[in-house]
Amino acid sequence: MYKLYGRNTEYGVQKISLWVDSLHPDDRARCERELQDAITGVRIFDTTFRILTPSGETRYLKAVAGSILDHAGVTVEMFGVNFDVTESVLAAQKQAQLLDELTRINGELNTFTYSASHDLKSPLRGIDQLASWITEDLGDDINDQTKEHLRLMRSRIDRMERLLGDLLAYSRVGRSVDDAVSVNTYALVDDIYDLCVSNKNFTLYRAENMPIVVTYKVPLELVFRNLISNVVKHHDKASGNIWISAEEKGNFIEFFVRDDGPGVSAEHQDRVFGMFQTLRPRDEIEGSGIGLALVKKSIESVGGRVKLESNGLNGCTFRFTWPSIVVAK
The missing domain is CATH 3.30.450.20 (PAS domain)
Structure with a gap:
């Protein structure tokens, strides 16, 4: 004493x-x-x-x-x-201080991301409208080179708008304020396919035992939407197939999204989940380069894991785990 x-x-x-x-x-x-x-x-x-x-x-x-x-x-x-208990009390105080600082910084980043997304979209739409007016004013007098330049400009404006939207979505992942609801993944995948695959040359095969999960619907919908859209976007043929199935793994469901596209070589399989990563030139394929980063962050935000499997020659399989019942944070 x-x-x-x-x-x-x-x-x-x-x-x-x-x-x-x-x-x-x-x-x-x-x-x-x-x-x-x-x-x-x-x-x-x-x-x-x-x-x-x-x-x-x-x-x-x-x-x-x-x-x-x-x-x-x-x-x-x-x-x-x-x-x-001096050391433990001081450590707890330091932790609380760091958490407060992190909360403040995250709040500032979220405000900045929203403002940047909103404020940048307005001038982009103005530029796109201007390009449209130029095309209309020139009418039949427009030459092929100018027409192509205007097409590229509008294409890149559209890409920038989608990039800003995806950045905003990325910043919001993991902060759902919605209640967990019962989601029939068979019906969810069916709805996303109808929405995202306008080219019905791509056939969707769903396993009959697709589960019903209790979860935040929007993040899971975002994951499937990006994975299904990627199949069509990156496929090397005008038609193809998409297979989606699921297996129970304890408290998690493991989902499989498989395609018969060109595949991804081993050295690029980790890279695809990075921000702003595309394996083909941006002018060849429209995309922000954030889709799979969104997929990864959304899955990890509920405690799941995602993995890409491919022999690099034909087909990819995205495997990811998702809790069968999401516990509110």
Whole structure:
């Protein structure tokens, strides 16, 4: 006890006096009140407080004490133990400070992302409208080279708009405020296919045992939408096939999205999940390069994992796990 309080037994200070005199001024009234409550039997003495040592150092101690009562039930003596919890308290304070700072920074980033997305889209739409007017004004007098330049300009404006939208979606992943709902993944995949695959030369095969999960619908929908759209976008033929199935894996469902496209070589399989990554030139294929990064972040936000499997010659299989029941954070 004396060692914890930075004192020497030679001073002959009684323990209760040592405790009271060492209490931090801001904690003294509370601690004395809690001690009195313990003496009168109102509560057990179990508290954390600060002390000031003779050297001026502040320490955090935890004290737990019990009472010895006489035949009348009156406290005649107390006994207990003190623990030095300075390191754990300071660590918790530091953690709270870092979390507050991280929350503040994330809030600023979210505000910036939303503002940038909104403010940049307006001039982009104006440029696109201007290109459209130029095309209309020139009419039949427009030459092939100018027509191609205007087409490329509008194509890149469209790409930039989608990039801004995807950046906004990426910043929002993992912060769903919606309630978890029951989602029939068979019907979900069917709806996404009808929405995303206008070219019905691509055939969708769904397993009959596609599960019903209790989850946030929007993130799961985003995952399937990007994976199905990618098949059509990156396929090397005008027609193809998409197979989607699922298996139970404990508390998770493992989904498989497989295609018969050109495949992805081993050295590029991790790269595809990075931001702004495309394996073909941007002018050959429209995309922001964020789709699979969105997929990965959405899956990991609910505790799942995603993996790409391909022999690099024909076909890809995206495997990802998703909890059968999402637990609210």
